[in-house]
Amino acid sequence: MNKLIFLFLLFSVCLFAQDNTVKNRDYFGALTTEEREIIVDRGTEKAFSGNYLDLFKAGLYVCKACNNPLFKSDSKFKSNCGWPSFDDEIKNSLIRIEDNSYGMQRVEICCANCKGHLGHVFEGEMLTEKNLRHCVNSISIKFISKK
């Protein structure tokens, strides 16, 4: 009996270890150096430099690393802050983390699936009715046009 429990535990540990390996390889291994600096090392792309800043076509924005759907194009708005801005997210697609770096109190947003860094979310700026600005690096996301 004890042997069976031991084997079961060993099997579980192997499954867990394998899962992590797969995640690292599949989600982050294929990223370019530039993408890794933002997505894995939680960097910020230069303001007004991103590909999606002025894109307002109908479609979906997914996580660059794992393709998790994050934002719909109808939540994108022009904020003039220098990064793509969304006033809503696809339900359960993001996680929020308190970020006190650089002497600022901000809320970091990451992909709920792969935990890749996306940007920050700001509340109370009254820029749209929903009163939220998800400030997202273009490099962290991928646009899929509506067909």
Ligand SMILES: [Zn+2]
């Ligand atoms: Zn992801």
